[in-house]
Amino acid sequence: MDLVLADRARCNSNAIIRLNDIRYAYPGASENALNGVSLALHPGRILGLLGPNGAGKSTLISIITGMRKAASGEWYSSAKRVSLVPQDFAFYPSLTVAENLKFFSRMTPTAAPAESLAKVIDIAQLGAFLNKQAAQLSGGMKRRLNLAIGLLAEPDVLLLDEPTVGVDPQSRAYLLNAVRELAATGISVLYTSHYMDEVQAICDEVAIVDRGVLLANGSVAELLQQQSSEVVFTLSEFEQLDWSLAPTPLLARERDEFRFACAQSNTISELCQWFTAQGAQIIAMRRGHQHLEQVFMQLTHHRLRD
Numbered sequence: 102m103d104l105v106l107a108d109r110a111r112c113n114s115n116a117i118i119r120l121n122d123i124r125y126a127y128p129g130a131s132e133n134a135l136n137g138v139s140l141a142l143h144p145g146r147i148l149g150l151l152g153p154n155g156a157g158k159s160t161l162i163s164i165i166t167g168m169r170k171a172a173s174g175e176w177y178s179s180a181k182r183v184s185l186v187p188q189d190f191a192f193y194p195s196l197t198v199a200e201n202l203k204f205f206s207r208m209t210p211t212a213a214p215a216e217s218l219a220k221v222i223d224i225a226q227l228g229a230f231l232n233k234q235a236a237q238l239s240g241g242m243k244r245r246l247n248l249a250i251g252l253l254a255e256p257d258v259l260l261l262d263e264p265t266v267g268v269d270p271q272s273r274a275y276l277l278n279a280v281r282e283l284a285a286t287g288i289s290v291l292y293t294s295h296y297m298d299e300v301q302a303i304c305d306e307v308a309i310v311d312r313g314v315l316l317a318n319g320s321v322a323e324l325l326q327q328q329s330s331e332v333v334f335t336l337s338e339f340e341q342l343d344w345s346l347a348p349t350p351l352l353a354r355e356r357d358e359f360r361f362a363c364a365q366s367n368t369i370s371e372l373c374q375w376f377t378a379q380g381a382q383i384i385a386m387r388r389g390h391q392h393l394e395q396v397f398m399q400l401t402h403h404r405l406r407d
């Protein structure tokens with residue numbers, strides 16, 4: 102089946118790019134690399150794309166850029182320019198920063214190339230490094246040059262494939278801030294990273310894929326809430342509790358925090374009553390996961406770097 106370029110009415114949202122039920126198989130492969138993935142990118146928002154190795158992230162990115170054609174599904178886009186900042190450095194190591202930027206600027210048709218060049222130098226804060234050979238830059242500065250080249254096209258959709266691999270903490274903080282500022286100007290960002298804390302910190306939304314299937318998609322807060330059926334109590338004066346008599350089995354304890362499965366609606370009230378009756382004090386209670394990594398592990402059953 103041919104890919105359908107749906108019109109804005111069928112998109113039924115303000116998405117700048119929307120994928121519906123996208124399937125893709127590499128020639129000769131026994132399994133689909135993408136198995137019915139639906140996703141939307143929105144102006145001014147950062148979507149974090151997470152998945153273990155081989156999940157289908159790169160394949161998805163190549164479909165969004167148009168480098169690969171899906172076997173079936175719908176694809177809607179109102180983006181004028183989509184830029185991909187790849188994980189591999191996409192510049193000439195023997196040229197200086199300025200020479201690289203000028204070269205790629207000439208390759209990128211924009212209305213005002215000089216202004217665009219000045220703008221990306223400013224965003225990536227490369228002004229002090231223009232005469233340095235790209236090969237001599239630190240890991241963080243190379244990432245900034247990679248980003249600057251991607252921004253030359255003045256994209257309205259920016260696809261970032263692991264933009265902070267191999268950078269020092271300062272450059273990392275700088276890059277994360279730059280990505281947030283770019284989104285604040287209205288650019289739609291797809292952010293792929295193996296660093297969960299980054300994704301949790303800067304992304305408005307997260308999509309978790311594994312084996313070509315979208316396992317979860319929503320805001321970070323939604324995923325932390327929805328994907329957990331656990332409750333954690335912080336207690337004091339708990340030493341006298343006989344856990345074998347608890348109305349719900351204790352799953353785990355860490356210092357004064359006690360974790361329980363929360364399968365039924367009355368689990369929490371039963372536990373509260375039991376703690377109070379046994380003389381323990383409830384200091385705090387929270388539902389849901391605290392970290393995206395816990396959500397990821399629950400859904401994919403392995404760590405991101407496996």
Ligand SMILES: Nc1ncnc2c1ncn2[C@@H]1O[C@H](COP(=O)(O)OP(=O)(O)OP(=O)(O)O)[C@@H](O)[C@H]1O
Pocket residue numbers: 127128130134152153154155156157158159160161
């Ligand atoms: N050129 C190719 N030919 C055949 N199979 C491929 C090709 N590229 C990827 N695949 C397979 O497609 C599936 C999805 O791969 P993809 O590269 O999209 O995953 P990924 O999530 O980007 O992984 P990583 O985090 O390791 O980059 C995997 O099973 C992979 O082996």
